[in-house]
Amino acid sequence: MASCDTCASNGNCSDSKKENCMVENNPINNVKNIIGVMSGKGGVGKSTVSVMLANDLVRKGYKVGLLDADITGPSIPRLLGLQDKRAAVLETGILPVIAENGLKVMSLNFLIDEENTPVIWRGPIISGTVKQFWTDVLWEDLDYLVVDLPPGTGDVALTVMQVMPITGVVMVSVPHDMVSMIVEKAINMTKKMDVDVIGVIENMSYIKCPDCGKTIKMFEGNTEEFLDKMGIKLLGELPMTKEIARDGINKSDEIAKMFEKITDGIIKE
Numbered sequence: 001m002a003s004c005d006t007c008a009s010n011g012n013c014s015d016s017k018k019e020n021c022m023v024e025n026n027p028i029n030n031v032k033n034i035i036g037v038m039s040g041k042g043g044v045g046k047s048t049v050s051v052m053l054a055n056d057l058v059r060k061g062y063k064v065g066l067l068d069a070d071i072t073g074p075s076i077p078r079l080l081g082l083q084d085k086r087a088a089v090l091e092t093g094i095l096p097v098i099a100e101n102g103l104k105v106m107s108l109n110f111l112i113d114e115e116n117t118p119v120i121w122r123g124p125i126i127s128g129t130v131k132q133f134w135t136d137v138l139w140e141d142l143d144y145l146v147v148d149l150p151p152g153t154g155d156v157a158l159t160v161m162q163v164m165p166i167t168g169v170v171m172v173s174v175p176h177d178m179v180s181m182i183v184e185k186a187i188n189m190t191k192k193m194d195v196d197v198i199g200v201i202e203n204m205s206y207i208k209c210p211d212c213g214k215t216i217k218m219f220e221g222n223t224e225e226f227l228d229k230m231g232i233k234l235l236g237e238l239p240m241t242k243e244i245a246r247d248g249i250n251k252s253d254e255i256a257k258m259f260e261k262i263t264d265g266i267i268k269e
């Protein structure tokens with residue numbers, strides 16, 4: 001049942017939100033902040049950013065969970081090197097997989113036998129699964145739950161915004177006109193759903209020449225114009241680099257420092 005008592009929003013929602021509230025809470029869980037990572041467009045680095053953000057929050061001393069809401073294309077377990085782990089299902093709920101650093105993680109791939117088994121489900125079942133990841137997973141006490149959303153503005157994004165008391169959404173974009181057009185759709189969706197956009201992370205913003213160190217912008221998009229138009233702030237830029245693509249997620253000092261500033265900007269909001 002919807003109840004403000006056990007809700008992450010603590011009853012601080014707007015009246016219209018309270019009236020339409022569909023949030024079901026698990027009384028065992030006490031999640032203070034929920035940060036959605038969204039884009040609208042696929043392949044721009046949402047999962048990568050979700051992992052970097054979650055790990056960075058852990059490093060800062062917070063209790064953190066990471067919910068992989070990309071049911072048909074889950075990549076979080078592999079990005080974290082947890083692809084061989086499986087979640088335990090108890091009578092009281094589902095236990096998330098716990099990474100070495102204490103990050104609690106839930107993904108559909110922890111519930112199926114083989115990670116390459118396709119999930120061929122219709123929209124309502126997929127949305128129901130995401131809802132269960134909020135109501136039935138034993139997250140317990142968390143300062144932050146990071147939710148990695150699938151691309152698009154469809155069923156899952158809608159479900160997440162309806163059934164979870166989202167604190168705010170971080171948009172991931174790349175500096176390309178085609179991508180910003182689709183990210184704009186996602187931003188407009190959050191406005192319609194009365195969900196705050198914390199800011200935009202521009203991923204694959206530039207590359208750095210390994211010989212001379214010169215920064216090269218690969219795409220032609222006008223990010224400043226786009227952000228001005230949408231009235232949204234830039235949280236930071238990340239380069240396109242093999243350190244992020246491969247095993248550099250929070251392992252390269254330079255990238256970790258860059259991301260620290262992004263996390264600080266998100267926490268401040």
Ligand SMILES: Nc1ncnc2c1ncn2[C@@H]1O[C@H](COP(=O)(O)OP(=O)(O)OP(=O)(O)O)[C@@H](O)[C@H]1O
Pocket residue numbers: 039041042043044045046047048049070073075149150151203204238239240241242244245246
């Ligand atoms: N800054 C970066 N530099 C280099 N490679 C990157 C960067 N960010 C992401 N990648 C790579 O791009 C690919 C897509 O990234 P990721 O899976 O995070 O995107 P996504 O938006 O979550 O994709 P999907 O739409 O499938 O959910 C991955 O192989 C990842 O390693």
